[in-house]
Amino acid sequence: MSSPSDPPNIVRAGSVAAEEGRYPAPFDAEGLSFGRDLGRAAGSERFGVWHEVLPPGRRTSRAHAHSDEEEAVYVLAGPVVLRWAPRGGAFTESVLETGDFVSFPAGTGVAHHLLNPGPGTATLLVMGTRASADRCTYPEDPDLEVWRAENRPQRCWLDEAPLPWPARAATPRLHLRPWQPHEARALWGFARANAESLQPWMPWAWSVPSVSAYLGLVTDWAKAALERRELVFGIFTPDGQPLGNVGLHPRGGPGSLEVGYWLAESARGRGYVTEATAAMVQLAIRCIGVERVELHCHPENQRSAAVARRLGFTYEATLPRRVADGRGGRHDVMVHSLYAEQLDASPAAAFGVRAWDPLGRVITLAKP
Ligand SMILES: CC(C)(COP(=O)(O)OP(=O)(O)OC[C@H]1O[C@@H](n2cnc3c(N)ncnc32)[C@H](O)[C@@H]1OP(=O)(O)O)[C@@H](O)C(=O)NCCC(=O)NCCS
Structure with a gap:
């Protein structure tokens, strides 16, 4: 029973309905477990938690492996x-008894x-992290893989190597690329020269x-991109x-x-940031595969x-007091979003963008 004095992240027993798991059509003939999404109900953001009831003769899912989750x-x-x-190997079976625990690292x-x-x-507590760039492979289900390649290309994990994030990009007027370690002094000077107007x-x-x-910052950015x-x-x-x-930040x-x-x-008033941001939105949705780009x-x-x-x-929305103002206080933040399904019809899609991976290969910016 919930009580009016409960904090918002408590989920009381029996308050979340169980839903029967199924793959999307045309793979929906098979019923999977009956799952209760406790994690979402309790507001958990970084990992999911499901209470799953698995009737005799059923399986939790098709055999699969995640790239990032x-x-x-x-x-x-x-x-x-x-x-x-193991990837490319034969299947093995192990019996798990009540109280046993198994993890599947990404x-x-x-x-x-x-x-x-x-x-x-059987009853299971299934947990999983959430990763916006996650992709998945189904080694026993070529039909499902073909369907996913057509319908969810950014979610397919068909080979061992993870899809690289773009190493650089270009628009009609701009080159977008990481700052290099030897440019740390130039970046520091550039940031200092503009600091007052940015504050x-x-x-x-x-x-x-x-x-x-700034050398540390450039190195951290390189690591984060890899x-x-x-x-x-x-x-x-x-x-x-x-x-x-x-930048695109998590x-x-x-x-x-x-x-x-x-x-x-000196570079303002010429549309440069609109053009660069359009490129980043296209990279985020068409290459990295996120569902939504936010702008705060x-x-x-x-x-x-x-x-x-x-x-x-x-x-x-405008969220109150969310961001440190750099002087010990906090200020409100206005949130704008662009969702993957809105991209094609948006002005952000009108900018020609080319992108390359770390090996210099062209990245195809497929529609989501
Ligand atoms: C926010 C910021 C990046 C916006 O810069 P900006 O120059 O206004 O944005 P753009 O580069 O997209 O340029 C748009 C302007 O160029 C004009 N423009 C000129 N040629 C253009 C072209 N070819 N295409 C588009 N716009 C063009 C537009 O009319 C617009 O000017 P207007 O607002 O007077 O109508 C800049 O003000 C800034 O660096 N501020 C400090 C840091 C900051 O606030 N960052 C964001 C934190 S949330």
């Missing part, structure tokens, strides 16, 4: 049979699922510490003059990335809100 299962009432196989390619051969009903809107600009701090967590590019003219910075919760940017004062700005930052409007973002 880790899963784990605790057997509340067994036994169940774990079927698993990226190993070990395909797995659980079956209940009966006669009793009202970007808290970091109150402290532009040292060249070595690990497919965050993508920060300098905005340059084709002949290499720096204009500003643009701050907006599962399935989303937040785009952020700034321009040197100070409610008084009209030039930034204008970028969101120009590209077809939708204003969603």
Whole structure:
């Protein structure tokens, strides 16, 4: 029984309905477990938790492996049979009894699922992290793989190597690429020269510490891009003059990335950031595969809100006191979003964007 004094993240026993799991049509003939999504009901953001009842003769899912999401299962009432196989290898079976626990780390390619051969009903607590860039492989189901390649290309994990995030990109007027370690001094000087005009809107600009701090920053960005967590590019003219910075940051919760940017004062008023942001939106949705790009700005930052409007973002909300202002206080934040299904019809799709992976191969920006 819920009580009016409950905090919002309690889910009381029996308050979440069980739903029978099924794959989308045309693979929906088979009923899977009856799952209660406790994680979402309780507001859990970074991992999912399901209470699953598995009737005799059923399986939790088709055998699959995730690129980025880790899963784990605790057997509340067994036994169940774990079927698993290393990538490209044969399947093996292990019996899991009540109280047994199994985890499936991400990226190993070990395909797995659980079956209940009966006669009793099995109950499981299934947990999994959420990762916006996650992809999945179904080694025993070529038909499902073909369907997914047509319908969810960004979610397919067909080979061992993870899809690389873009290493650089170009638009008609701009080159977008990471700052290099030898450019740390130039970036520091560039940020310092523009700090005063950035301070009202970007808290970091109150402290532009040292060249070595910027060397650390450039190195961190390179690592984050290789690990497919965050993508920060300098905005340059084709002949290499720096204009500003643009990035995709993992701050907006599962399935989303937040785009952020700034321009040197001398580069404003020419549409450069609109063009660079359009490119990042296309990369986020068509290459990285997020469901949503968010754009956050100070409610008084009209030039930034204008970028969101120009590209077809939708204003969603103004959240009170969400962001540190760099001087010990906090300010409200305006949230705009652009969802994957809105991209094609949005002005953000009108910009020609080319992108390359770290080996210099062209990345095809497929429609989501
Ligand atoms: C936010 C910020 C990046 C916006 O810069 P901006 O120059 O206004 O944005 P754009 O580069 O997209 O340029 C758009 C302007 O160029 C004009 N423009 C000129 N040529 C253009 C072209 N070819 N295409 C599009 N716009 C063009 C537009 O009319 C518009 O000007 P207007 O607002 O006077 O109508 C910039 O003000 C800034 O760096 N501010 C400080 C940091 C900051 O606030 N960052 C965002 C934090 S949320």
